[in-house]
Amino acid sequence: MVEKTVPVEKEKWDIHIVANRRNLELNIAEIWRYRDLLMLFVKKDIITVYKQTILGPVWFVLQPIFSTLVYSVIFGQLAGFSSSGIPPYAFYLISVTLWSYFSDTLNITSKTFTDNSSIFGKVYFPRLIMPLSKIMSGLAKFFIQFCLFLAFWAYYVFIKHSITPSIYIVFTPLILLVIITMALAFGVLITSMTTKYRDLTFLIAFGLQLMMYATPVAYSISDPKVAKWKHLLWYNPLTSLFEGFKYGFFGTGEFNVPWMLYSTCFTLIMLMIGIYTFNKVEKRFIDTV
Amino acid sequence: MSREVAIRVENLSKLYRLGQITTGTLTHDLKRWAAKMQGKEDPFMKVGEENDRTKKGGSDYTWVLKDINFEINKGDTLGIIGKNGAGKSTLLKILSRVTAPTKGEIKIKGRIASLLEVGTGFHPDLSGRENIYMNGAILGMTRHEITRKFDEIVDFAGIEKYVGTPVKRYSSGMYVRLAFAVAAFLEPEILIVDEVLAVGDAEFQRKCMGRLKDVSVNDGRTVIFVSHNMTAMQSLCNRTIMLERGQIKMTGDTDTVINHYLNTYVSTSSTKVWDEHESSGNDYARLRSVKVVDDEGVAISNSFIEEGVNIETTYQCLEEGSKLYVSLVIKNQKDDLIFISSSISEDVWSMNPHPLGTYKTTCKVPGNLLNDITYKVTVFLIRNSTDVVYTAEDIIIIEKTDPGNNRRGLYGKWGGLVRPILDWRTIKL
Known part of the structure; x- marks a missing residue:
């Protein structure tokens, strides 16, 4: 059906579609080629969230303020957790901001395949672009809220002198990176595991809630009320990260390096498992979603 | 004549599982996994039967595509025809990498943009301009390439006045025109088009066909085109593949294949x-x-x-x-x-x-x-x-x-999809 062609063996093919591709390869080059798309997705997420609202981006800062008020009433007043001498609003504000970033990111990335099945079913681009874009748009929101916290914090540090930050504050970007990576790792793993059998999705909301109580969000690990469970809480990979993050800003709590290394290793292993499963699923998920 | 091959498809097969996903499928998955662990062949690959929708098969698995082999030369326009369920869409999906084949391979030279749907990734709240960038990027283009083609896209779609308006305020015609324009003006080496011409008015369809012809003839790019519209197929494609139950039934020049298709499938009873x-x-x-x-x-x-x-x-x-x-x-x-x-x-x-x-x-x-x-x-x-x-x-x-009663001596084919006798009146001025 075709006229004589040039010898195939010498030809260079740009795309090679085969039945079984290696699963553990992360095609960074391809993701890089699609970086414009990544940025456009991020931009879209940010500008479409508060379309047709009157307050617009103000909601970014209102959300954590409301949550902080609720937390300080429930955990500070009713449950009686101490914020270890830290002004409670500053304490809860950073906790809420950090936790909501983690849980929002995990939540949205864990729905990557199901939420985007219509677009994934029509066009190809590296699927990892989707969760990556969610992480980045979440990060933009995080930074706005973080600036709000910084304003509070600076007020307490420089004007009221009621907070003494620690030198460990320089590690906060690193800690944040580990937290982000963990959210991504869990997210892509869960989304890959729920394309065919949706059962797991029912557990996510519940699991996240449980995880929040097991993480020093509303309390500090050095709070006498949790002393009983302290040795168990460290096994939660988020514990040392949240503690360390807050330690940098407030100089109270614990900055536990061995447990942080544990958390980092845990995250990297999860990320590998996550990417492996994601790559395995992305090729054919559209047939079963 | 020796021409460069743009796409080579070798022994391509795709197995689908029918029916619902339940605990039953979990048992299948476990069996399949066990076989894989023991180094045996997938037990369910053997049972798949050829795809005939009208008969209820004994197996839950069916080969939607089976041993497909073909090549497309650079600059060719290939048509794919077949009844609903013949495997056309699956083939396009595999070619555009939306899903992976079960067996076989495809080698492709150049970038592919697939138009399996118009306006994939359009966000109703984004403006026309933003959506052009968005859609272009989804189709694999860089920002720079889109910027270079931007004016042509807007011009073809005829939406100059509305580039800043959210697309949800567009009429459906404008929406479709914009979506098609993005895909048609970007510069992938290979363009895959699936039935999108079924939308839009006649004027726009003509414009689309013209553009697609332009893309393949003047720009020397490769086009794969699936449609039920034989007229469009004939005017656009130089070669056509006819699929039947997941297998290639016939390949050749478009007119021959289409005639064969019409003779095979069209009902002849009144x-x-x-x-x-x-x-x-x-x-x-x-x-x-x-x-x-x-x-x-x-x-x-x-x-x-x-x-x-x-x-x-x-x-x-x-x-x-x-x-x-x-x-x-x-x-x-x-x-x-x-x-x-x-x-x-x-x-x-x-x-x-x-x-x-x-x-x-x-x-x-x-x-x-x-x-x-x-x-x-x-x-x-x-x-x-x-x-x-x-x-x-x-x-x-x-x-x-036509018994020739109303021809008044005129001979030859009287063209047209309908042939009404209308009211004519001639007067001398």
């Missing part, structure tokens, strides 16, 4: 009567027969163009009080739509509650309307305004012959 046990409806109602009859109610297979014909449909109401009506879609053999008519314009029974029983509805198509070609009739039986009880696709044909 009467269809369903047996009691044949499926032709659901629990509410069913079709009993569709016939072309003359004014006396006698079934006819051919008539003269100046004679009227009646399309007589009988249906049975199986649930007391169902509101039923019938819709007819008349197409020519190349799938161009000629007209649609439905019994809603009848006011005794149509859309009114039907007591149990059998009903006959007749649609009279007047003489001097249809041309001397063959028309295909699709019948829809519809309940409660919107529920389609049954679709009998291309179920009968209407054949017309």
Whole structure:
């Protein structure tokens, strides 16, 4: 059906579609080629969230303020957790901001395949672009809220002198990176595991809630009320990260390096498992979603 | 002549699992995994049967595509035809990397942009400009390339005034034009187009076809085109593949393949009567027969163009009080739509509650309307305004012959999808 062609063996093919591709390869080059798309997705997420609202981006800062008020009433007043001498609003504000970033990111990335099945079913681009874009748009929101916290914090540090930050504050970007990576790792793993059998999705909301109580969000690990469970809480990979993050800003709590290394290793292993499963699923998920 | 190959498809096969995903499929997955661990062949790959939708197979697995081999040269325009379910869409999906094949491989030279749908990734809240960038990037283009083509895209879509408006405020025509323009003006080496031309008005369709021709002939890019519209296929494609039940039935130049396709598939009967046990409806109602009859109610297979014909449909109401009506879609053999008519314009029974029983509805198509070609009739039986009880696709044909009575000595083919006799008046000024 075709006229004589040039010898195939010498030809260079740009795309090679085969039945079984290696699963553990992360095609960074391809993701890089699609970086414009990544940025456009991020931009879209940010500008479409508060379309047709009157307050617009103000909601970014209102959300954590409301949550902080609720937390300080429930955990500070009713449950009686101490914020270890830290002004409670500053304490809860950073906790809420950090936790909501983690849980929002995990939540949205864990729905990557199901939420985007219509677009994934029509066009190809590296699927990892989707969760990556969610992480980045979440990060933009995080930074706005973080600036709000910084304003509070600076007020307490420089004007009221009621907070003494620690030198460990320089590690906060690193800690944040580990937290982000963990959210991504869990997210892509869960989304890959729920394309065919949706059962797991029912557990996510519940699991996240449980995880929040097991993480020093509303309390500090050095709070006498949790002393009983302290040795168990460290096994939660988020514990040392949240503690360390807050330690940098407030100089109270614990900055536990061995447990942080544990958390980092845990995250990297999860990320590998996550990417492996994601790559395995992305090729054919559209047939079963 | 030696030309460069753009796409080579080798032994491509795709297995689909039918039915619902339940705990039963979990057992299959476990068995498959066990076999893989022991180094055996996938136990379910063997059972897959060829894809025939009309027969219920014994297995839950079916080969939607089986051992597909073909090559496309650079600059070629390849058409793919086949009945619904022949595997066309699956083939396109694999080519555009939306899903992976079960076996075999494809080698591609150059970038691919697939237009399996218009406006993939369009966000209603984003403006036309933002969506052009978004959609272009989804199709694999860089920001820079899109910027370079931006004006041409806007110009082709004819939306200069609206580039800053959110696309949700666009008319559906504008939306489709914009979406098509993005795909057609970006510069992938290979363009995959699936039936998108079924949307938009005639003017726009002509524009699209022109653009696609431009893309392949002038720019020397490769186009793969799937459509049910044979006219479009003939004007665009230089080679065509005909798929049947997941296998290549025929390849060759477009005219030959299309003729073969028409001869193989198009119904040649003017009467269809369903047996009691044949499926032709659901629990509410069913079709009993569709016939072309003359004014006396006698079934006819051919008539003269100046004679009227009646399309007589009988249906049975199986649930007391169902509101039923019938819709007819008349197409020519190349799938161009000629007209649609439905019994809603009848006011005794149509859309009114039907007591149990059998009903006959007749649609009279007047003489001097249809041309001397063959028309295909699709019948829809519809309940409660919107529920389609049954679709009998291309179920009968209407054949017309021109006895030459009104030609007044003119010879040759009298073209046209219809051939009405209109009111002419000439006066001397």
